[in-house]
Amino acid sequence: MKDATAGAPPNGAGGRWARPLPAPADVWAVFLQARKRDPHVHVGDVHAPDSEMALVLAKENYARRDPCVSLWVVRAAEIYATTADAAGMFEPATDKSYRFGGSYRQQQRVYRGAWRLSHREEDQ
Amino acid sequence: MPGALAAVSDPALRAAFREWILRVADDELVIGHRHSEWTGFGPDLESDVAMSSIAQEEIGHARAFYEQIAADEGSDVDRLAFDRAPAEYRHAALLERPNGGWEFSILRLLLYEQFEAARLGLLAASGQEPVASLARTLVREERYHSLFARTWLERLARADAEGRARVQAALDSAWPDALGLFEATPADGVLRAAGILGEAPEAQRPAWEEAVRPVLQGCGLSIPAGPAREGGRRGLHGPEFEEMLAQMTEVWRSDPEARW
Numbered sequence: 001m002k003d004a005t006a007g008a009p010p011n012g013a014g015g016r017w018a019r020p021l022p023a024p025a026d027v028w029a030v031f032l033q034a035r036k037r038d039p040h041v042h043v044g045d046v047h048a049p050d051s052e053m054a055l056v057l058a059k060e061n062y063a064r065r066d067p068c069v070s071l072w073v074v075r076a077a078e079i080y081a082t083t084a085d086a087a088g089m090f091e092p093a094t095d096k097s098y099r100f101g102g103s104y105r106q107q108q109r110v111y112r113g114a115w116r117l118s119h120r121e122e123d124q
Numbered sequence: 125m126p127g128a129l130a131a132v133s134d135p136a137l138r139a140a141f142r143e144w145i146l147r148v149a150d151d152e153l154v155i156g157h158r159h160s161e162w163t164g165f166g167p168d169l170e171s172d173v174a175m176s177s178i179a180q181e182e183i184g185h186a187r188a189f190y191e192q193i194a195a196d197e198g199s200d201v202d203r204l205a206f207d208r209a210p211a212e213y214r215h216a217a218l219l220e221r222p223n224g225g226w227e228f229s230i231l232r233l234l235l236y237e238q239f240e241a242a243r244l245g246l247l248a249a250s251g252q253e254p255v256a257s258l259a260r261t262l263v264r265e266e267r268y269h270s271l272f273a274r275t276w277l278e279r280l281a282r283a284d285a286e287g288r289a290r291v292q293a294a295l296d297s298a299w300p301d302a303l304g305l306f307e308a309t310p311a312d313g314v315l316r317a318a319g320i321l322g323e324a325p326e327a328q329r330p331a332w333e334e335a336v337r338p339v340l341q342g343c344g345l346s347i348p349a350g351p352a353r354e355g356g357r358r359g360l361h362g363p364e365f366e367e368m369l370a371q372m373t374e375v376w377r378s379d380p381e382a383r384w
Contacts, residue, residue, distance in 0.1 A: 046170045049279065056275045059268065060174035 017086040023076035028054035030062050031072040040072050041117055048073075127195030128255040140314035142193055143214065144321070145255065147357060148243065149189035150215035153205055154365075155236060156182030157372050158223055167226050174272055175229075181265050188258055206373040207380065210366050211359040218301035220356070220365040227280050227287075228294040234273035235302040238335050241266045242328060250320045274339060281343035288344055295340065296348050303329070303352030 026047050031040035043062045048054035054073040063071060082089075128145055132138040159179035166172025190201040218236065223229045244266065247259035281291040306325040315321035340347055355361075 047168055048170070053275055053279065056272055057170040057174055060177050060272070061170050064177050 017083055017089070018080055019083055021076050021079045021081055023079075025075065025077060027076040028058070028073040029076045029079060030054075030058040031074070032062055032066075032068050033070040033072075034067045036069055039114070039117065040070065045076060046073070128192035128252060129196040131252060134318075137314055137318050137320075140311035140318075141252070141320060143309070143311040144315060145189050145192055147214040148247070149186045149193075149205075150213050151219050151236075151240070152182045152189065153186035154213070154215040154219040154368070155232070156180075156186060157368065158219065158221075159229065159233075161223055162226075162229065171276070178233075178269050178272065181269070185262050185265075188262065192255055192258070202376060203380070206376040210361050210369055213359065213361060213365070213369075214357055216301065216305045216307065216356040217353060217361065218298060218305060218356075220361060220368060221298070221301065222364055222368075225290060225294065226276075227291045228298065230273050230276045230280065231291060231294045232298055232302075233269060234277055234339065235298060235336060236305070237266055237270040237273060238332055239302075239305045239328075241270065242332060246322050246328075249322050252320060277339070278343055281345060291343065292345055295345055299348045300350055300353040304354045304356060306332075307352065307354040307357040309357050 023045075026049060027045050028048055028051070029045055030043055032043045033040045046054050046057045046061060048057055051073055055071055058071050058073055059068075062068070129138050129142055132141050156179045159175055159182065162172065163176045163179070164172065166175055186205065187201055190204045193199075194201050194204050218232060221228070221232070241263060244259040244263040248256050248263070250256050250259075277291065280287050282288070306329045308325040312321060312325055316324055337347060
């Protein structure tokens with residue numbers, strides 16, 4: 001399978017828009033799920049030679065105080081990210097309010113739940 | 125709230141039960157203190173935090189068991205933990221050995237946790253409340269301690285020849301002391317006869333060996349022959365423990381009446 005983002009990505013007009021995170025090979029990103037059905041949220045990193053040790057260390061470094069039901073670890077260097085150059089792509093050029101699902105109650109619950117998780121006080 | 129001893133009226137049985145609980149608490153206090161000596165000195169930040177957290181949990185377990193005794197004797201846990209002569213402590217010698225290298229602490233943790241998990245099982249099956257419930261609760265934390273020890277041990281022993289040699293040396297020095305965990309005293313016989321202790325110490329050892337041998341052999345280690353080094357359960361401790369006790373109790377001794 002060809003990896004479209006490896007090496008020099010297709011940049012087109014506007015410059016380079018994607019890149020792997022610049023991280024040493026022994027850095028693992030840790031994702032914590034606080035309760036069943038919550039999303040896994042990035043809480044920090046650990047240094048480890050392999051995935052098993054990364055999980056063992058993540059447990060005691062990130063889950064010894066706050067609630068946790070599941071942990072994920074992934075090599076940080078395997079995460080691909082948009083660059084600052086790409087920021088413009090996220091800005092709407094025309095009114096897109098017709099796309100918002102805000103008037104549906106279930107949609108509001110989902111949005112608010114996700115917003116709360118991504119704006120937890122301890123992360124600010 | 126009454127502690128573990130309240131329900132046992134026969135004086136000899138009560139003394140034996142106290143002895144057993146004191147052993148559990150002393151083992152946890154002493155290994156917990158040794159582990160706390162790694163705080164700030166661990167091989168990497170993450171493992172330093174993890175080992176420190178394990179140390180806190182062990183000392184927390186010690187406290188919970190001291191409370192079982194203190195509640196029935198009108199004493200307090202600090203006095204029980206810190207205000208005894210070395211010969212009154214009942215931990216096995218394995219737990220008082222200085223850390224030396226990380227590999228020794230990891231290996232000792234692995235050998236001890238397997239023993240401790242089984243012992244909590246025996247306490248849970250003792251039929252004595254509230255100790256049985258306490259043991260059932262605490263065993264949850266021991267699983268991670270074992271996992272941490274095993275994950276580290278496998279990587280240290282399999283890394284290269286030097287790693288294997290250092291872990292082997294740690295095993296050679298720890299093994300006779302580890303067998304000393306199963307040292308029996310007259311208290312064990314009294315508890316066995318009363319049906320509180322489900323298995324005499326020597327009967328507990330085969331299951332322990334069956335669990336630790338494959339892990340050690342899987343790491344390419346050879347298991348030493350030779351007899352157990354005993355004495356800890358009867359209060360025989362080395363000069364290393366006297367030093368440790370002096371340091372561990374220094375702050376408490378500066379003002380035993382202080383409220384923290």
